[in-house]
Amino acid sequence: MNRVPMTAAGAEQLQEELNDLKKVQRPRVVAAIAEAREHGDLKENAEYHAAREQQGFIEGRIQEIEAKLSNSQIVDISKITNTGKVIFGSTVVLINLEDGKDTEVRYQIVGDDEADIKQNKLSINSPIARGLIGKEEGDIADIQTPGGKVEYEVAEVLYI
Known part of the structure; x- marks a missing residue:
């Protein structure tokens, strides 16, 4: 199982x-x-x-x-050494490079049962989370969203 x-x-x-x-x-x-x-x-x-x-x-x-x-x-992400890499449980600060305003968003990558977009908690199985896993601070991620492809820069990865 x-x-x-x-x-x-x-x-x-x-x-x-x-x-x-x-x-x-x-x-x-x-x-x-x-x-x-x-x-x-x-x-x-x-x-x-x-x-x-x-x-x-x-x-x-x-x-x-x-x-x-x-x-x-x-x-327990707080007990893992922060390598700057996006992993399960990490909180990611992203900069939207598509909107011309460099809008920042912050998401925590969590399990399916914990996911709540209102609390900025994304399911590990969501398209955004899948596109971010393995990325590091400074990387660019092309994320397929319902509105089309969006380019994000991984500004910061927090293990909190």
Whole structure:
């Protein structure tokens, strides 16, 4: 089975969600099911059916998180010596050479589950990240975007 890369922060976030599901959400839904059962006839008991559905969702999410964590290879980028090369977990400062303004953007390359463009976290499998892996500070990267090819200069590579 292939190990899936994940940053230490991403693994910690999943672990926190798992703890919440097991210690807070699961006991709450079990109590709701017990309370709904006390109301009698289960066939027409909407509270019971809603609680059972929620329980199914919680149990499914617990299994999904446990599987992700067991298949992950956790990379703590802060413990790796910065060689100036773009690798998984690194944060890259790019200069857009196409817009005439030399606009700077900053992205961290993370695992699929951690990717969030609003937080400037790119999936390792995204076209931009694939185009940047292995590049070094000062290199030019031609990245295929939905709007066409964009030329970026790798201004800085941070291992934070």
